[in-house]
Amino acid sequence: MLSHMKGALAALALGAALALSPATATPALAQEIPIHYLEDGGVPVSYRYFTLDTSSYPAEKVRFNGKWRDTGWLVYPLSMSSSVTFPEVGIWTAPDGREHPIDMTLGIVDWNGFCIERNGGGSMWIYNLCPSNESQIPTEAISVLGHLSTDAQGNCLSILNATFTFSDGTPVPESFSGVTGFNDIDGWSANPTIRFEHVGLDDGFDGAYLLRDHHLSLSGNGDFFGISEDAGDEKRLDSGLQPLHRLATTWKGGCFTFSFGGNQNSPFHTVFGAPIDTANLKWSLRAICVDDDGKVLRTVEDGRTIRMGSTWDFTPQDIEGYTYMGLAEGSAPLKGTITSANMTDQTVTMRYAKRHTVKAVCIDEDGNTLKEPWVIGDGLLRGDEWDVTPPRIADYAFKAVAPDSAPIRGTVDASTPASQTITLVYEIDDSNLTVTVPTVIPFTMGADGRLTSASSGALQIVNGSNFAIHVSGVSVAKQSPFNIVADAAQAAEDNAVDFQFGVDSALIDAANPTAKAGSYNLAPTGDAGATLTLKAQGDAKNVKRDLSVETKLADITWTFTVGEAG
Structure with a gap:
């Protein structure tokens, strides 16, 4: 005994109860179907005068003909002559412009698990079980229709015939044509290469329309299998991957035959749906x-x-x-x-990367610019590094970076500002302090004991440093036999000398040498104030030494400190 039954196509087209015996049954033969890619053009207008779409067809209008077993969710045929009718399934606009309600009846050509599913949305879907869930099928259906089987490729398929009539039961004319959609033809994500759900355009169809990069495998003439992945939400046919798993088909005449089903381990349900249209x-x-x-x-x-x-x-x-x-x-x-x-x-x-600029500037401890800002890196991008070596500046030594300075070295990251400056602070290098002082302050003594120095222009202290300095100390050491006193005129000692030297406004008394703060500042070399002009004067009394011979009165020691005194 065959595992499932085949009926006579001609008889089913009329909804009759006649069936051929299994030994003489003839399955519908697949025909060569022209394939059209929707990118090149849609379904011709001539087919759009009737669209078969049962996705929202009310379940209560469906009429079951012959013997069926209703289990609540699934309704099983109990005879090869069982059929199901969808009254007024759609409206056909005839060439003369008149509209006609159309009925559709589905009959069984080859049963291999076919039943009708009550979908949760209130519509009826065609459903095909597979061998792995044959136990769901009522035994009375199995006893009449046979056990489920798979073909050589492991597919479990049923074949149905759709017949169209006017609502009064009269056949539609040969000029009748239409379009329908087989949608949500899933592949299996766990095994993308397997041919999973199936729709076969076995007879009556004259065109198949799908996208060029569809996820359907074509096998033979008119056989379409879902591949690659599950198509996704079947309620959103125009989004995601669903369009790649959709097939629009056209036919002419009053009937067509199709097969449908799934893999041996997966049932398949479908519905005549809206045909895919690139306009949507x-x-x-x-x-x-x-x-x-x-x-x-x-x-x-x-x-x-x-x-x-x-x-x-x-x-x-x-x-x-x-x-x-x-x-x-x-x-x-x-x-x-x-x-x-x-x-x-x-x-x-x-994607854009922020450009960063890093500059450096050198200043002294008072904030004065020693070296104008220069660019260390321009157009630095995230991940780029910068590094600056403090330059050598005459008479200065690098001390540190300023508290608000950018670091000397770093890497551009998300927190790096677009522009930043490395502020290098320098202190004076007093090891390079250069100053010129008079080596000799000559005096001549008059008969009255008055000491007269050289002209003032000849006595100068000159700052040769690139930074300001000041006289921070001065000392006078007498030379024998002279005695340095506060006032020679009042002195009783022999060889008593008093003298004063320095800038005119703040002369230094040799007996008590102190440089007046602020009076002995010298500006950096080359600037105004880098030279101090000195004068010297004094008196002598009770000189016992022969002054016709040059004689040293005293040694003067100057002490200089970097910077200006207040």
Whole structure:
């Protein structure tokens, strides 16, 4: 005994109870079906005067003919002559413009698990079980129709015939034609190469319409298997991967024959649905510029609607302070076209890196600029490093960076400002202090004992340093036989001498040498105030030494300190 029954196509087309014996049964033969890609054009208008769509057809209107077993969820045929009618399943617009309600009756050609499913949405779906869940089928159906089986490829398929009549039961004319959709033909994500759910266009069809990059495997003439993955939410046929798992078909005349089913371990349910139409497929196009952290810097295109065949072409924007780095990971291309290979919302994400500038400046401890700012790095990007070596400056030594300075070396990261300055602070290197002082202050003594020095222009202290200095100390050491006193005129000692030297406004008394603060500041060499002009004067009494011979009265020691005294 065969595992399942085959009936006579001609008899079922009329809804009769006649069936051929298994030994003489003849399955419907697949015909060569022209394949059309929707990118090249949609279903011709001539077929659109009748659309078969039972996805929202009310379950209560469905009429079961012959013997059926209703289990509540699934309704099983109990005879090869069982059929199901969908009264007024659609409206056909005839060539003369008149509209006619059309009935459809589904009859069994080859039973291998076929039943009717009450879908949760209130509609009726055609359903095909598989060998792994044969136990769900009532035993009375198995005893009449046989056990389920699979073909050489492991598929469990049933074959049905759809017959169309006017609502009064009269046949439709030969000019009758229509279009329907077989949708949600799933593949199996766990095994993308396996041919999973199946629809076969066995007889009566004259065209198949699908996207060029469909996820369907064509086997033989008119056989379509879902591959690659599950198509997703069957309630959203125009989004995600669903369009790649959809098939629109056309026919002429009053009937067609089709097969459907699934893998040996997976049942399959389907419905005559809306045919796929590229006019209903639409997506959103965005183009944005982002920084390294993904923050949007600029929106170039904000949600333009695109459809099959739509194109785009973007040029990276010029953004001040940023450098274009290329497209972000996962971005759509700068230039593209919507095809069935990339049916999704498109976002072109142009990635930009902030450019960073690092400068350095040298100052002294008082904030005076020693070296004008110069650029260490310009156009530095995240991850780039900078490093500066404090330059040598005459008479100064590098001390430290200022408290608010950028670091001497570092790496650009998210916290690095766009522009920063390394402030290098220098202190005076007093080891290079250079100053010229008079080596001799000559005196001549008059008959009255008065000491007269050389002209004032000949006595100078000259700062040869590149920084300011001041006289911080002075000492006088007498030379024998002279005695340095506060006032020679009042002295009783022999060889008594008093003298004063220094700047005119603040002479220093040799008997008590002190440099008046602020009076002995010298500006850096080359500047006004870098030279102090000195004078000297004094008196002598009771000189017992022969002054016709040059004689040293005293040694003067000057002490200089960096900077100016207050």
